[in-house]
Amino acid sequence: MSRNASLALGLDFGTESVRALLVDLTGREHASAAVKYKHGQIIHALPGSSEPLPHDYAFQHPIDWIDASAKAVRTALKQANADASSIVGIGVDFTSCTMLPALRDGTPLCLLEKFKDQPMAWPKLWKHHGAVTQTQRINELAAKRKEAWLPRYGGIIGLEWFFPKILETLEKAPAIYDAAEVWIEGGDWYVWQLVGGDASTLPRSTCMAGYKGMWNAQAGYPSEAFFKALHPKMTRVVADKMPGRHTAPGQCAGLLTEAMAKKMGLRAGIPVSAAIIDAHAGVPGAGVAEPDTLVLVMGTSSCHMLNSRVEKLVPGVAGVAYEGILPGYHGYETGQAAVGDAFDWFRQLAGQKDFKSLSEKAAALPAGAEGVLCMDWFNGCRTPLMDGTLRGAFTGLRLGHRSEHLYRALLEASGFGVKWIADLLTQGGVPVKRFVATGGLPHHNPLLVQIYADILGKEVLVHPSRQGPALGAAILGVLAAGKQAGFSNASAAIHAMARASIDHPDKARRPRIVKPDKQVAKAYKTLYQKYRSLGDAMNALPR
DSSP states (O other), X not given: OOTTSOEEEEEEEOSSEEEEEEEETTSOEEEEEEEEOTTOOBOSSOTTOOSOOOTTOOBOOHHHHHHHHHHHHHHHHHHHTOOGGGEEEEEEEEOTTOEEEEOTTSOBGGGSTTTXXXXXXXXXXXTOOOOHHHHHHHHHHHHHHTOTTGGGGTTOOOTTSHHHHXXXXXXXXXXXXXXXXXXXXXXXXXXXXXXXXXXXXXXXXXXXXXXXXXXXXXXXXXXXXXXXXXXXXXXXXXXXXXXXXXXXXXXXXXXXXXXXXXXXXXXXXXXEEBOEEHHHHHHHHTTOOSSSEEEEEESSSEEEEEEESSOOOOTTOSEEEETSSSTTSEEEEEEESOSHHHHHHHHHHTTOSSSHXXXXXXXXXXXXXXXXXXXXXXXXXXXXXXXXXXXXXXXXXXXXXXXXXXXXXXXXXXXXHHHHHXXXXXXXXXXXXXXXXXXXXXXXXXXXXXXXXXXXTSOXXXXXXXXXXXXXXXXXXXXXXGGGGTOSSHHHHHHHHTOOOTTOSSGGGXXXXXXXXXXXXXXXXXXXXXXXHHHHHHHHSOO
């Protein structure tokens, strides 16, 4: 590439690693580098400790976010033979709700000697499920008080969200709660480290606050009266422990500091966008700028995002926020709690080194896996039940069934879950007309996408980029740069940098269109009803 070309940097923070993507303003990808976190997911024991953690705990190390991203950026710059002066904007997407307690200078409490052995001092990963009872109490209290914000989240909030995790800390480790001067999303903390500044002006993402923190631009957070009724010590949690300013993704959160520029091999002063939830970044990254398209952001878990001209408060939908994803639209978030990680869990149980043999044998089986039916709630159910305590199951097993039968049933269950979400939206008055898949999983698992298309009875467009969220983050970085990047609005940037079409002059921007098999689709209509009946039965079991 020309060392003078303008590039955007997208940083995509996942569960296991961070990816740095360099893309030019026409959407051509120049380099991509992924670096795993040194400590990975902290799920067995805290660093330096042998004491086992509870099975539903999941943490990360905040220094991993800094070190891994710095290495990824330097590697990508080298791959692209790019000069640091070519970077015009930086965008960040991050898992959510991944959150942490910190001091007002930004120091995470887990890095303090006196708290390093305390689990509640560590950043709680999105999949941390320790706040079960706290979530129940928040939902019960909100319903009893008829809180106006509750219907915006389908009538129930999830245990992965911001305030359940704060309440969990208060009740399990009150000293940590007292010491916390700032409660903050991991993505916001990372952007704060990039741009610096006092805690009073730290940039909080309206996306993360709107979907995971019960906040909206008109009403703000839940009232002090609500928090007082929840727990007296939480009365002023927002006023005392959540400083900062709310900034939308694509808006400039600040400029890259000298210290972070030096660490990452960049120049100081680059505009940095406010953070966005990783799944939400997949929408612009999939080239979707229009409404009524369900974007399937598929990975370890899946989030399915949709922009609409209409606002409907649909029971079971994880959240709806005006301009929560793109300007001018109501953004809907739905999702499945176990997708790629469930497939990998089963692969390991089956004793397979990779998915090749399982996929080949599963593809040879008919729809319905010869009687095996799966309920894919192996990490709870996100949409529509928002219940992390639910369990998964395989039913209909006989001695003649083999691992490929269970694997196909698991893939089909994932597809049935997507159909349930699409039905939920359409029956609630929110149109769903198209399906676009993005993320690594649709490229790595073509059988899964075919099963999705057959179950939905609709075409599924697989966006050619394997880094949809990273590309979306890069686009937001361009928007943060403003006029110097040359785009007048978000739609123009998305169309220029991410639009995919079958007749695109750049072959790398041509999508794969997966069409449903009409006969198989017919068979899945009956099987889908059996899946729903199994879901009803599983939901009725005592927990």
